Amino acid sequence: MTTPAFEPIHVPANQPAQFYRGGEAIAALRGAAGSQEFGPEDWVGSTTTLFGKDSEGLSRLPDGRLLREAVTTDPQGWLGAAHVAKFRDSTALLVKLLDAGQRLPVHFHPSDSFAGEHFDSHFGKTEAWIVAGTSGDDPTVYAGFRESQDLATIDEWVREQDSPSMLGALNSIRVRPGDTVHIPAGLPHAIGAGVFVVELQQPTDFSLTMEWRDFLDSPDKGHLGIGFDTALRALDTSGWDDERLGTIVRNTGDDRSSTVDLLAPGASPFFRADTLRPGGGALALDPSFAVLVVLDGSGELRTGQGSVPIAKGDTLVVPHGAGELELTGEATVIRCRPPAA
Incomplete structure (x- = not known):
């Protein structure tokens, strides 16, 4: 909770x-x-x-x-907990x-x-x-x-x-x-x-x-x-x-998928990054510490507590304790995360 x-x-x-x-x-x-x-x-x-x-x-x-x-x-x-056990x-x-x-x-x-x-x-x-x-x-x-x-x-x-x-x-x-x-x-x-x-x-x-x-x-x-x-x-x-x-x-510039894994495989022991484009729909994001950079458009991050509006130029930190999120709207977001624990 x-x-x-x-x-x-x-x-x-x-x-x-x-x-x-x-x-x-x-x-x-x-x-x-x-x-x-x-x-x-x-x-x-x-x-x-x-x-x-x-x-x-x-x-x-x-x-x-x-x-x-x-x-x-x-x-x-x-x-x-898993991240803390490792880092x-x-x-x-x-x-x-x-x-x-x-x-x-x-x-x-x-x-x-x-x-x-x-x-x-x-x-x-x-x-x-x-x-x-x-x-x-x-x-x-x-x-x-x-x-x-x-x-x-x-x-x-x-x-x-x-x-x-x-x-x-x-x-x-x-x-x-x-x-x-x-x-x-x-x-x-x-x-x-x-x-x-x-x-x-x-x-x-x-x-x-x-x-x-x-x-x-x-x-x-x-x-x-x-x-x-x-x-x-x-x-x-x-x-x-x-x-x-x-x-x-x-x-990856021509890949218009809703979620694009951005980095070469050798980067995964150090960090992870995705481009997220809900395209008017909704994307489910698993619980994780993350830094978000909104490159374009606008939308919302929906949580168990409510919603957080986002727009071009916004930068956000997301605590693991925020739980599963839902990204909605017409936005292009770079999600940066530490390596998987």
């Missing part, structure tokens, strides 16, 4: 300052009057802080509580709206084991991108080296800050709305200007940035204090040909 405390909750924009430009697509989606020049990331339903910060990045609920405090106060109500009081998920107003630098993220050894964290930072919109003539993302690279060569690129070589060594992938890319830990990558994504991540802020010059204040922020000699041990230096890229890239 649910209680009024466990209902889907609208959460406001949460845009901690970043080092790169962007934010117009986020403002347009939310129907906001303007955007921060350096507000390219909206951390939705976040219980994660920026690296080295005490509270920046945390989402606050409409009643004033931090979401992190609400979850840790009642983890079973928010996350469910304790962590949501095991960070969702962002990311609008690249300029190309992001070439960077990569640590695995769980590397993060445990060097950052005292249970989680590394595997991530995935769901392309929600694009602008410009050539919306492009970059993922994986086209050919296997020698670590000594990469080390030289980093020391010399040879941006053309770093970027030129990566696969460039032209994208359109509905495309998704799973980024395993260690994979070098970047997002090009004009690409707007819903991004799912493990709940950390560990970015090891090879191409730090003209982006970050110092190389220390690129290697997060562990030194590039150590950081580069987490880098995937292997080659990714078209066949291998096919295991992490999906093209």
Whole structure:
């Protein structure tokens, strides 16, 4: 039986300052009057802080509580017993709206084991991108080296800050709305200007940035204090040909099904994502902690307590304790969830 405390909750924009430009697509989606020049990331339903910060990045609920405090106060109500047995009081998920107003630098993220050894964290930072919109003539993302690279060569690129070589060594992938890319830990990558994504991540802020010059204040922020000699041990230096890229890239934009599983199979141990389109009917959603992003249209989330209206630009957190939901209306919703427990 649910209680009024466990209902889907609208959460406001949460845009901690970043080092790169962007934010117009986020403002347009939310129907906001303007955007921060350096507000390219909206951390939705976040219980994660920026690296080295005490509270920046945390989402606050409409009643004033931090979401992190609400979850840790009642983890079973928010996350469910099976999830708590596996992940304790962590949501095991960070969702962002990311609008690249300029190309992001070439960077990569640590695995769980590397993060445990060097950052005292249970989680590394595997991530995935769901392309929600694009602008410009050539919306492009970059993922994986086209050919296997020698670590000594990469080390030289980093020391010399040879941006053309770093970027030129990566696969460039032209994208359109509905495309998704799973980024395993260690994979070098970047997002090009004009690409707007819903991004799912493990709940950390560990970015090891090879191409730090003209982006970050110092190389220390690129290697997060562990030194590039150590950081580069987490880098995937292997080659990714078209066949291998096919295991992490999906093209779902033409699939108009009521429920579309968005991510490549390799993402399932880390998170899950679906596009939901009730199409004027109703979709039953099983109990789960979730973050919802409404990309278009309007509708309702019906619960045992009543209904919650939703519309384009809304972002919501859904506690497991809300029980089974019914999504109705003419809406397009991205549902992001932690891995199945």
